[in-house]
Amino acid sequence: MTGPARAGAGPGPEPRAPARALLRPGALVSRRWGRALLGALGAGGAVLVLELLARGGAVDDDALPPATSVLARAAGMAVDDGFLGHLGTTVSAWLGGLALAVALAVPAGLLLGSLPWLDRAGLAVVELARPVPSVALIPLAILVFAEPVRVERSLVCYAALWPILLNTLYGLRDVDPVAKETLRAFGFGAPAVLVRVSLPSAGPFVLTGVRIAASVGLIVAVSAELRAGGDSGLGVYLLQTQSGGGRPDLMVAGAVWAGALGTAANAVLVGAGRLAFPHSARAAAGRGG
Known part of the structure; x- marks a missing residue:
């Protein structure tokens, strides 16, 4: 048999x-x-x-202008010191505001997600402040911060804060309660449960929030330069290409560089997510995401 x-x-x-x-x-x-x-x-x-x-x-x-002409102009900008100075100003303010948003939003999300009563109390404030456009705060930011770079950085931070904060909250709510209760049953306190279970589980959500915030922050950075002006920045460069009769090829090429920055930042964050959270990356790939 x-x-x-x-x-x-x-x-x-x-x-x-x-x-x-x-x-x-x-x-x-x-x-x-x-x-x-x-x-x-x-x-x-x-x-x-x-x-x-x-x-x-x-x-x-x-x-x-023809696309080939725009791409040729964009390639030439890579060795243009003047343009690279404008680009560096935007990148500095963009990344600085994004880093500040991460430093504020992740701890705030962990605090709100760990204390239900505080989450309910702060939800009204979050829902009230989140829909306010960052561009609408440019006059206030100019009054508070004298330097254009600080104005830009503060607006980027404000815009990037909400996607990171909300995704952190969603990630904490998605944590398996059985895993947390199991750890508590073995005598681990709230900080240990947060570090060993909640943070690893919410990490992919937080990274998704950072990816969204990076795109939003870049848009706000260039928009702030277009509206608030200043001495340097990608938005300032785009304004300069419109003066003196206008150079649409340079203007579109500058916009191409802005798109390239956003694409590069997203690729870096996706790669970081695959390295830090390989199981989540494989699950997303298996779903066709």
């Missing part, structure tokens, strides 16, 4: 499970490269469409 039983078990699911386990890493890598290829094809297609619109006369060259 042993022989037939083993023979009958051959076509069963057990032998196929190791095969799926062995193919899974390769499948994930293939899927990742497939997404990258599709993204490259999409970007190339958009460049081709814009090029054809400009070259075919459907759009005035003075309003929208």
Whole structure:
């Protein structure tokens, strides 16, 4: 009976499970490269469409230069000291405001998420302040902070604060209560439960909030420079390209650099998430995310 039983078990699911386990890493890598290829094809297609619109006369060259001309200008800016100075000012204020938002929002989210009564008390304040546009606070920021860079950094911090704070709260609410109760049953206190269970579980949510905040912060940084002015910055550079008759090729090329900054920041944060939280990254890849 042993022989037939083993023979009958051959076509069963057990032998196929190791095969799926062995193919899974390769499948994930293939899927990742497939997404990258599709993204490259999409970007190339958009460049081709814009090029054809400009070259075919459907759009005035003075309003929208050909895509190849814009990309050539953007590449030349990489060795332009004047432009790099503007870019460095924006990056400094953007990253400074984002770092300050992380330093404020994560501890605040941990505090609110750990104390339900404080969460309920502070929710009204959060919901009242969150919808206020950062650009609407430019006049107040100018009155409070004299230096343009500090104005910009404060507005970036305000805009980036809310995505990080809310995602931290959502992450803490998603923590498995059984894991926390198990740790408490072994005599661990609230700080140990927070460090050993809550933080690792909420980490992917926090990182997602930082990714959203990075994009929002860059938009606010350039918008603040466009509205508040100053001596340097990407927004100031875009304003300068509109003066003296206007240089739409330089203006669009500057916007391309802003998009490249946002794309690079998102790629860095995605890579950091895969290194710090590999299980969450594999789960997202398995869902096709």
